[in-house]
Amino acid sequence: xxxxxxxxxxxxxxxxxxxxxxxxxxxxxxxxxxxxxxxxxxxxxxxxxxxxxxxxxxxxxxxxxxxxxxxxxxxxxxxxxxxxxxxxxxxxxxxxxxxxxxxxxxxxxxxxxxxxxxxxxxxxxxxxxxxxxxxxxxxxxxxxxxxxxx
Amino acid sequence: xxxxxxxxxxxxxxxxxxxxxxxxxxxxxxxxxxxxxxxxxxxxxxxxxxxxxxxxxxxxxxxxxxxxxxxxxxxxxxxxxxxxxxxxxxxxxxxxxxxxxxxxxxxxxxxxxxxxxxxxxxxxxxxxxxxxxxxxxxxxxxxxxxxxxxxxxxxxxxxxxxxxxxxxxxxxxxxxxxxxxxxxxxxxxxxxxxxxxxxxxxxxxxxxxxxxxxxxxxxxxxxxxxxxxxxxxxxxxxxxxxxxxxxxxxxxxxxxxxxxxxxxxxxxxxxxxxxxxxxxxxxxxxxxxxxxxxxxxxxxxxxxxxxxxxxxxxxxxxxxxxxx
Numbered sequence: 001x002x003x004x005x006x007x008x009x010x011x012x013x014x015x016x017x018x019x020x021x022x023x024x025x026x027x028x029x030x031x032x033x034x035x036x037x038x039x040x041x042x043x044x045x046x047x048x049x050x051x052x053x054x055x056x057x058x059x060x061x062x063x064x065x066x067x068x069x070x071x072x073x074x075x076x077x078x079x080x081x082x083x084x085x086x087x088x089x090x091x092x093x094x095x096x097x098x099x100x101x102x103x104x105x106x107x108x109x110x111x112x113x114x115x116x117x118x119x120x121x122x123x124x125x126x127x128x129x130x131x132x133x134x135x136x137x138x139x140x141x142x143x144x145x146x147x148x149x150x
Numbered sequence: 151x152x153x154x155x156x157x158x159x160x161x162x163x164x165x166x167x168x169x170x171x172x173x174x175x176x177x178x179x180x181x182x183x184x185x186x187x188x189x190x191x192x193x194x195x196x197x198x199x200x201x202x203x204x205x206x207x208x209x210x211x212x213x214x215x216x217x218x219x220x221x222x223x224x225x226x227x228x229x230x231x232x233x234x235x236x237x238x239x240x241x242x243x244x245x246x247x248x249x250x251x252x253x254x255x256x257x258x259x260x261x262x263x264x265x266x267x268x269x270x271x272x273x274x275x276x277x278x279x280x281x282x283x284x285x286x287x288x289x290x291x292x293x294x295x296x297x298x299x300x301x302x303x304x305x306x307x308x309x310x311x312x313x314x315x316x317x318x319x320x321x322x323x324x325x326x327x328x329x330x331x332x333x334x335x336x337x338x339x340x341x342x343x344x345x346x347x348x349x350x351x352x353x354x355x356x357x358x359x360x361x362x363x364x365x366x367x368x369x370x371x372x373x374x375x376x377x378x379x380x381x382x383x384x385x386x387x388x389x390x391x392x393x394x395x396x397x398x399x400x401x402x403x404x405x406x407x408x409x410x411x412x413x414x415x416x417x418x419x420x421x422x423x424x425x426x427x428x429x430x431x432x433x434x435x436x437x438x439x440x441x442x443x444x445x446x447x448x449x450x451x452x453x454x455x456x457x458x459x460x461x462x463x464x465x466x467x468x469x470x471x472x473x474x
Contacts (some may be wrong), residue, residue, distance in 0.1 A: 050426040054467035085433035093454045098472040139472045
């Protein structure tokens with residue numbers, strides 16, 4: 001919580017093989033990182049469908065992180081490259097929707113890098129706190145949806 | 151009045167191409183008229199809203215509604231048609247996904263009014279007037295206009311929709327298949343899109359030219375490419391072809407005219423957001439793995455919303471651009 005009272009809602013997709021391990025180590029090393037970062041473990045950063053990221057922003061996330069294995073270290077050989085290309089392309093697209101590009105962050109965290117995990121999380125939290133809330137549904141007015149008739 | 155089933159055809163925020171698609175059935179339309187009574191079709195026949203209000207609830211077998219919802223009048227009439235109809239069909243890309251007019255979700259009412267009524271060079275509007283829902287004329291006449299919404303909505307965000315007939319405009323085969331299914335009582339599960347579930351690439355006449363691995367070094371806009379007619383896969387040349395993220399059934403009309411697919415049939419089943427699904431596919435085709443080189447390839451695309459959301463912006467997950 002900052003003096004403005006804004007605590008960002010940050011979703012982090014972390015890969016099972018590296019970054020989740022990194023988060024685990026950060027915990028066992030008793031490193032401090034912001035508690036408002038919500039981790040979602042996925043098998044690979046390449047599994048993060050951009051629809052998940054869009055859904056997160058629509059559902060109230062102020063920022064989204066995708067954390068995967070370092071280049072050449074992917075458990076599935078090239079999943080992290082898929083994530084890299086996707087996030088690079090998603091950023092200008094988000095920009096066109098008027099979502100600041102910094103709200104999406106991709107980084108590499110290995111299973112031993114507890115320190116880096118905590119740092120990346122802190123930096124993300126600072127960036128998003130500075131950007132302020134996104135509040136998608138409120139910002140764009142009501143999104144209506146109907147159920148399929150039975 | 152005969153006891154044939156009654157249907158209605160209505161248009162909202164659309165261009166009229168869907169109505170034309172119905173007329174384009176040519177002699178097949180005679181079979182349709184033989185089988186049903188069209189009791190409301192503002193484009194072609196002289197019936198009034200009042201005639202619809204007089205119908206009993208559920209008296210219409212089906213309403214075919216094209217166009218997205220942009221005005222309060224459209225919302226009012228589609229809600230009325232929903233009450234009077236057993237089945238509602240979203241007819242054409244605009245009703246299904248918002249369509250090309252849905253790209254207006256990149257701005258809002260104020261942006262549109264300012265441009266159209268104040269800025270356009272050929273305008274003569276010294277008082278800078280814009281449409282208002284109520285106008286008093288000579289102090290005594292109350293004139294009313296429908297409200298112009300900030301966004302365009304696909305039909306199913308306003309009323310429950312039973313079936314979807316995609317396409318800009320739906321192909322004659324798609325339309326006749328739908329009519330046949332209704333009249334023979336062979337409609338699939340409610341909520342279905344009445345078109346094949348496989349992607350367009352599956353039936354693309356150019357699919358044999360697709361290499362095992364497409365590697366894009368730069369993106370190319372179709373109007374800057376002079377070999378559109380070489381019969382080869384467009385993606386291989388770096389041209390955005392929405393085929394991988396688009397449902398088939400259109401008859402490959404654009405491909406046969408040497409143009410890439412723009413996605414009017416919407417995404418295949420289980421895909422929520424056609425644009426990001428296509429973006430995901432495109433990004434994976436980028437050749438380089440170098441962190442510094444990838445953005446340079448992406449920079450060769452000046453606009454992403456246009457090609458990726460030509461038809462589907464209002465039905466995308468984010469729905470519209472944030473204005474303030």
